[in-house]
Amino acid sequence: MVANGPTIALDAMGGDKAPEIVIRGAAIALERFPDVRFLVFGAGETLTKLVAKDKVLSEAVELREASSVISADAKPSQALRNGKGSSMWSALEAVKQGEAQAAVSAGNTGALMAISKFLLRTPTGIDRPAMASILPTSKGETVMLDLGANLECDADNLFQFAILGALFARASLAIETPTVGLLNVGAEELKGSDQIKTAAAMLRNLEGQLPLKFEGFIEGDDIISGKVDVVVTDGFSGNVALKTAEGTARLFGHFMRRTFRSSPMAAIGYLFARSALKRLRNHLDPRKYNGAVFLGLNGIAVKSHGGSDAFGFANAVGVAVDMSRYGFLGSVRAEFERLQTGELRSGSESL
Amino acid sequence: MVANGPTIALDAMGGDKAPEIVIRGAAIALERFPDVRFLVFGAGETLTKLVAKDKVLSEAVELREASSVISADAKPSQALRNGKGSSMWSALEAVKQGEAQAAVSAGNTGALMAISKFLLRTPTGIDRPAMASILPTSKGETVMLDLGANLECDADNLFQFAILGALFARASLAIETPTVGLLNVGAEELKGSDQIKTAAAMLRNLEGQLPLKFEGFIEGDDIISGKVDVVVTDGFSGNVALKTAEGTARLFGHFMRRTFRSSPMAAIGYLFARSALKRLRNHLDPRKYNGAVFLGLNGIAVKSHGGSDAFGFANAVGVAVDMSRYGFLGSVRAEFERLQTGELRSGSESL
Numbered sequence A, B: 001m002v003a004n005g006p007t008i009a010l011d012a013m014g015g016d017k018a019p020e021i022v023i024r025g026a027a028i029a030l031e032r033f034p035d036v037r038f039l040v041f042g043a044g045e046t047l048t049k050l051v052a053k054d055k056v057l058s059e060a061v062e063l064r065e066a067s068s069v070i071s072a073d074a075k076p077s078q079a080l081r082n083g084k085g086s087s088m089w090s091a092l093e094a095v096k097q098g099e100a101q102a103a104v105s106a107g108n109t110g111a112l113m114a115i116s117k118f119l120l121r122t123p124t125g126i127d128r129p130a131m132a133s134i135l136p137t138s139k140g141e142t143v144m145l146d147l148g149a150n151l152e153c154d155a156d157n158l159f160q161f162a163i164l165g166a167l168f169a170r171a172s173l174a175i176e177t178p179t180v181g182l183l184n185v186g187a188e189e190l191k192g193s194d195q196i197k198t199a200a201a202m203l204r205n206l207e208g209q210l211p212l213k214f215e216g217f218i219e220g221d222d223i224i225s226g227k228v229d230v231v232v233t234d235g236f237s238g239n240v241a242l243k244t245a246e247g248t249a250r251l252f253g254h255f256m257r258r259t260f261r262s263s264p265m266a267a268i269g270y271l272f273a274r275s276a277l278k279r280l281r282n283h284l285d286p287r288k289y290n291g292a293v294f295l296g297l298n299g300i301a302v303k304s305h306g307g308s309d310a311f312g313f314a315n316a317v318g319v320a321v322d323m324s325r326y327g328f329l330g331s332v333r334a335e336f337e338r339l340q341t342g343e344l345r346s347g348s349e350s351l
Helices: A020-032 A045-052 A053-061 A077-083 A087-096 A107-120 A155-172 A194-205 A220-225 A237-262 A262-286 A312-328 A328-340 A343-349 B020-032 B047-052 B055-060 B076-080 B089-095 B108-120 B155-173 B195-204 B220-225 B235-261 B264-283 B310-326 B328-340 B343-349
Strands: A005-013 A039-041 A061-065 A101-106 A132-136 A141-145 A180-182 A213-220 A230-232 A293-295 A299-305 B006-011 B037-042 B061-065 B102-105 B130-136 B140-147 B179-183 B214-218 B228-233 B292-293 B300-301
Touching: A005 A020, A005 A087, A005 A312, A020 A039, A020 A045, A020 A220, A020 A312, A020 A343, A039 A045, A039 A087, A045 A061, A045 B214, A053 A293, A053 B300, A061 A107, A061 B343, A077 A107, A077 A220, A077 B076, A087 A107, A087 A237, A087 A299, A107 A293, A107 A299, A132 A237, A141 A155, A155 A180, A155 A194, A155 A293, A155 A328, A155 B130, A180 A220, A180 A237, A180 B310, A194 A213, A213 A293, A213 B037, A220 A237, A220 B235, A237 A262, A237 B220, A237 B235, A237 B343, A262 B235, A262 B264, A299 A312, A312 A328, B006 B020, B006 B089, B006 B310, B020 B037, B020 B047, B020 B055, B020 B310, B037 B047, B037 B089, B037 B228, B047 B055, B047 B061, B055 B061, B055 B228, B076 B108, B089 B300, B102 B220, B102 B310, B108 B292, B108 B300, B108 B310, B130 B155, B130 B235, B140 B155, B155 B179, B155 B195, B155 B292, B155 B310, B155 B328, B179 B195, B179 B220, B300 B310, B310 B328
Parallel strands: A005 A039, A005 A101, A039 A061, A101 A299, A141 A230, A180 A213, A180 A230, B006 B037, B006 B102, B037 B061, B102 B300, B140 B228, B179 B214, B179 B228
Antiparallel strands: A132 A141, A132 A293, A293 A299, B130 B140, B130 B292, B292 B300
């Protein structure tokens, strides 16, 4: 095995097309990051053969037996009760034990959230973890959180998510001081619920002392326009916004296909514009944005879409590698310790 | 004046391009609905001349002096205190007095909401009015509410919004028994906040006795796919979802333009596909969906987008005409009276 790179624990049995896409995804990721090694949790002849048949991959992989699988429809509480020893649990356990720097699973989202919370816990100063993802925008890419881990959030949650999201943007988008916006129903200071207004005041009070630049309130259309690097909201609105954007994008794809088939002239037009349209499709390829991350835990857990292919799974692994390499957890701990010790507050008082 | 059609009160001074777009919009609406008459509230020579110069329109219009205008940045509380006598207030007052069946304004949204609530009040059985609009979907059109009038909603609010939305879909989309979905973070019965789960139970308990078919929970991507005729949610999520969909659609327009300009081949492709693309743009034309409605008041108040042109304003007038003609208010009162008297409940008990 090549040394020095991070070790990523893989749940080989999670997702619609496991273990094939997990192993082929790991192989693609290995081409990009040759120094990464994998701890692969799962069982069965298919898995063993898939690994064995790729010489390069097999040298980077350590296969570990995990005979049970958490089903896609298991409730989080069931997964917590009966999930021990499963491929997902074992992958997260490896992160907890320090054997791996991050875990990636395409399995049951609720179960992954519950088990990672249970095993990895939140560091001091963080009340609840949040789910974050990267979206394509007209300017580039934007981080959004929470995407559904916490349906209701208080001001402290939103404040903490802002810091977590900024540190994630730094690690994954390489932006030193990301801009952060709080999602609201209007950009005016008076709008919104009490918790949003309080969170905004907290972020403004620490202006210049946090690893971010707070841009105030933003609205739904600012998410996709790329107005800020990090969009912070509660899990209900974040989930709704993400899925609405995905649904609208799909509708456009559907309309475009129908339009180019609607007349012979349009079909000829498509032939001419094909390579340009292909580049656009490539830019918006949802597989490139695969990999939702649970932020705010003592360990890195990445969720790949359950229906993802190998290319998409490799991108989820890429997110885990970026976060490990950047030292995301260390920067989170340092930032929240500073907040805890009141270093920031006393700093601002002495001004 | 031609008799029998509904009378619509117009705030001639609201919106970025008032009074031009209001009067030209009324003229366009009059071509579509020749039996409608207008009570126009405003002042100034421009307004008088605009009306006078259109012979057909001037016969359908009664101009009434309203010298003050509520500014675009006035707070709702200021508008309530100082707005009396303004063009917006007077238009709503005409609805209250029964002189007009509906009012249309392109002015300040918060002010319109506050003044219409104050003047028109909610009928018995309705706790709070909601803001609704029609959206284009892949199947046709869908009603969504609340779009921002109530940032937080309890189960009773959501239940009432479902009925109001269904009656609005009946009036505006001509669907006899509209399907209704509650926006949530998953389609499973166990997901979501308590208020959403309770609202779902209330709607299920009265299955078959309401003017709608309840389809359970839906997710963000179901809004634009047109899975249901009516999407019910709280004002925060509804506002975020609407603006996210608008923003994503705009992003696609931007990307398409860039794509067709990206190479000579693509530009040729555009020339061939142009008329098909124009039909698509026409189908998605946001002006066709202009006109947000305040549902749940003793009167009809329609909000046109402030930046709308005459074509868009005419569509907002069209929404008001549809609702007046259908007898929307009567059906709302009848439905909520049935609920109040317990007719429905005793009906279900006797089963």
